[in-house]
Amino acid sequence: MAPLFHLLFPILLPLFPTLTTAWTDLSDETLARLPNPSDTDFDITTGALLSPILIPRVPGTEGSLKVLNHFQNFFATKLPYWKTSTQNSTATTPTSNGAEIPFVNFYATRDPPWAGEGNVGRLVLVAHYDSKSTPEGFIGATDSAVPCAVLMHAAQAVDEALTRKWENMRVKGLAGDGLGDGDGHEDAYRGVMILFLDGEEAFHSWTNEDSLYGARSLANTWESTPHTALSQRKNHLSSIDLFLLLDLLGSKSPTIPSYFPTTHWAYTHMATLESRLRQLNHFLSHKTSPNPWFFEPATKEEKHSMMIQDDHIPFLARGVEVLHVIPAPFPRVWHVMEDDGEHLDMPTVKDWARLTAAFLAGWLGLEGFVEASLPVANGGAEEAEDVTSGAVRGRGLRLKTEL
Numbered sequence: 011m012a013p014l015f016h017l018l019f020p021i022l023l024p025l026f027p028t029l030t031t032a033w034t035d036l037s038d039e040t041l042a043r044l045p046n047p048s049d050t051d052f053d054i055t056t057g058a059l060l061s062p063i064l065i066p067r068v069p070g071t072e073g074s075l076k077v078l079n080h081f082q083n084f085f086a087t088k089l090p091y092w093k094t095s096t097q098n099s100t101a102t103t104p105t106s107n108g109a110e111i112p113f114v115n116f117y118a119t120r121d122p123p124w125a126g127e128g129n130v131g132r133l134v135l136v137a138h139y140d141s142k143s144t145p146e147g148f149i150g151a152t153d154s155a156v157p158c159a160v161l162m163h164a165a166q167a168v169d170e171a172l173t174r175k176w177e178n179m180r181v182k183g184l185a186g187d188g189l190g191d192g193d194g195h196e197d198a199y200r201g202v203m204i205l206f207l208d209g210e211e212a213f214h215s216w217t218n219e220d221s222l223y224g225a226r227s228l229a230n231t232w233e234s235t236p237h238t239a240l241s242q243r244k245n246h247l248s249s250i251d252l253f254l255l256l257d258l259l260g261s262k263s264p265t266i267p268s269y270f271p272t273t274h275w276a277y278t279h280m281a282t283l284e285s286r287l288r289q290l291n292h293f294l295s296h297k298t299s300p301n302p303w304f305f306e307p308a309t310k311e312e313k314h315s316m317m318i319q320d321d322h323i324p325f326l327a328r329g330v331e332v333l334h335v336i337p338a339p340f341p342r343v344w345h346v347m348e349d350d351g352e353h354l355d356m357p358t359v360k361d362w363a364r365l366t367a368a369f370l371a372g373w374l375g376l377e378g379f380v381e382a383s384l385p386v387a388n389g390g391a392e393e394a395e396d397v398t399s400g401a402v403r404g405r406g407l408r409l410k411t412e413l
């Protein structure tokens with residue numbers, strides 16, 4: 011009886027974890043320990059993460075391939091535990107004269123080592139990497155080179171803590187049985203994906219057919235790619251617990267409305283993290299733009315009628331939960347030549363990187379696993395301001411380890 015019960019238990023009782031409330035609060039100490047987004051990564055001409063993306067990258071062109079190689083190279087050299095893949099499609103466009111244009115979506119995934127693929131629920135952090143074909147030479151710094159670099163930073167910022175957390179769970183026997191019921195530890199089946207979509211922009215003018223080329227193909231493919239029998243998640247699309255889409259970020263003083271009532275809880279976590287990071291003096295932009303970016307009170311559940319067409323649409327249409335981080339109104343530089351590196355507000359760019367990393371850490375339950383990093387000696391003026399907290403991080407907190 012007992013062994014039989016044990017055998018049937020995970021199969022007969024689908025103990026779905028609470029899919030939409032993955033969250034652990036982070037202490038002030040942990041927020042302070044998250045790495046400083048630095049000029050080494052974000053300088054517009056030399057920054058390791060951002061500068062390679064600040065080139066025209068129209069689908070099917072050499073610039074597009076260069077940026078893809080940049081992503082591939084970044085994960086291969088800096089984040090080897092992440093599994094990278096591409097999903098390809100082709101389509102004719104209103105300007106291609108019948109020629110098939112290739113679209114390449116890139117994604118990198120990190121899942122708990124014990125979890126079968128069909129049992130993982132992921133936070134999927136999304137930005138589009140293509141740039142608009144007109145005006146000629148358009149860079150699209152906010153649209154969406156900065157969001158791409160911000161997501162690379164976030165992945166890097168949490169990577170070691172995630173290794174520590176999962177090793178800790180394994181040692182303590184909290185890793186579950188691989189079947190995905192979590193044994194009461196649903197974060198044993200929580201993973202993360204960085205997704206860079208191609209072909210978001212229209213080639214001629216925005217229609218349902220001339221836009222979102224990569225996103226439409228990917229949502230369709232993932233919906234029709236089933237997991238193995240008895241998986242908790244029926245297909246690749248249902249592995250997405252939250253589709254967090256960043257777009258048009260990097261200009262000063264954005265305001266981000268809450269677009270979807272069902273993900274207002276996640277919006278609220280963003281808002282809380284933003285205000286805490288400001289209060290704790292981890293934000294660089296507060297002197298120039300003191301108003302909160304996430305400004306809606308926690309109780310607000312009112313529907314926004316604003317429906318912005320963006321990469322989330324094909325996923326939303328299939329029932330995926332979406333948090334859309336896009337300013338309304340759009341930045342002043344939207345779709346004009348001035349949307350380039352020189353017109354970015356660098357304190358704001360770095361603050362987005364820090365905030366996104368903090369959100370990811372909260373989602374993944376990394377409280378207690380973020381270790382102090384050594385202060386980065388890159389001579390940036392903004393980093394120099396932070397010497398005091400850097401020293402505290404460098405000495406006192408380093409002594410404490412969680413394992």
Ligand SMILES: *[C@@H]1O[C@H](CO)[C@@H](O)[C@H](O)[C@H]1NC(C)=O
Pocket residue numbers: 096097098114
């Ligand atoms: C998709 O296209 C890219 C660029 O041509 C190529 O490197 C990659 O191998 C392709 N991926 C698949 C899954 O075929």
Ligand SMILES: [Zn+2]
Pocket residue numbers: 142153211345
């Ligand atoms: Zn655009």
